Amino acid sequence: MTTLMNALGYGDLPRLLGLMTGDEKHSSAAHSTLDVLWVLYDRILNISPATVDDPARDRFLLSKGHGPMAYYAVLAAKGFVPEAALAGFGGFDSNLGYHPDRNLIAGVEIASGSLGHGLPLAVGRALALDYRQQAGARVFVLVGDGELDEGTNHEAIAFSGRAGLERLTTVVIDNQSASHGWPGGIEARIAVEGWSTVVCDGRDHDEIERALSLPHVGRPHVVVARVEVGS
């Protein structure tokens, strides 16, 4: 891994978040993802600004594209995005929109915003990596529990389970924002589709790391990361 001159830590994230303004509507959602994003980029993902085009890199797909401030803050802390760009958040000349675009930011794997697209796109990526027998490369997707309302996720969950997409890990940030809830639990509903499942505290970095690191031979894995309701 490249050592970054400006390597920043978790403690810098509040300051980086503070450089962005304006996205009032989505601000609480942004912060629900902060700890999981940090653990992914700090401890899990085999990716750096120098390896954004490496075929062997891990792919991280932020499906829950709204509320991207936490994502941009982590990308800035890890050197993917210049810190100076954060202040322009959402501006006409900024590459950092209220919904991220892979075509504008190196290292961002998908353009997202409309809910329910990241997991289905990840299926295609995982299949292609399987076909290429690309060693290493894993595919991580972050969705919200409310986002799971979108039926396209369930098309992808059912198919990935049956296809045994071992490369695929989905993190569900669960702040109980789904209007009609998920009786029986999100993890149970995905387990019946053939996935490996685990629930963790979405604020506890060691727990998040352990949950993301569990082996899941021959099947996809879901981590339900619980955070405070309404965060």
Next chain:
Amino acid sequence: MTNETMRQRFYRVTADLLDADLRVAVVLADIGVGYLEPFGVFGRHPRRAINVGIREALMVSTAGGMALEGLRPIAHSYAPFLVERSFEQVKLDLGHQGVGAILVSIGASHDWAEGGRTHNSPGDVALIGTLPDWTIHVPGHADEVELLLRQAALSDGPVYIRLSDAHNREPRLAGATGIDSVRRGSAGAPTILAVGPMLRPVLRAAEDLDATILYTATPRPLDAERLRDAVTGTDVVLVEPYLEGTSAGAVAAALVDRPSRLRSIGVPSVELRRYGTRQEHDRVHGLDAAGIRTRLTAFIEHHRAAEPSTSA
């Protein structure tokens, strides 16, 4: 192989591409699986020949994910499910990601009239046409399907290929991607541009008319240069096998620097609530040779009547 339907040719060529081109993938949503199975592609290419089940949105998104990894996916289904049900996936998981794929539909307009509105999709070309950068092919013959599919497999862009049961007697490969001149009328005579399988009824409808007849299997991007060169008069008739007027804007834009009158002939935007056959629907919509001729002559004569110097 000359009696192959467009659909049969598509499956055969797709199987061949999967074997020959390591970049090509095919993603299906049940429809088409039974046709591709005899070629053995699912066994030979388990991660490149994919059936996601009856999940058309996932089919298109999966194609998008594969394209993001550098593959050249073909996604295929009935037009209403491929284009209309999955439209946001087409818009976001291909175009907005900055990647392309080859979408191949069957069930053109009212090809399966017996199936009713749920299986008819006359608006597909207009819909895809709202998205930037798409190439839209409406082949008129199985040989054109093969040429266009092989060509699309070599590119990276977004390509929509619309297969139909209706077809022309002979392929016109020169008109596959551009505009081909089928017949020259006298100077100033009306020009008729037939798209895809509409050439066959157009040739019959205009058999004894003094008109220039043009053909293209690619309404988008429309070959504006050849159209401008071929049009010598003011009267232009556009005959398309889908929603009437879909390419009218492109034709008008090509002829913007000269006086012209355009008559669009295509499938009207109506809910017929009738079953029956494709031929019966063509007749009701005025898309058979007789219906096209009625509108052609009315259009041409109206012009003559409107110009005293030529009506005498």
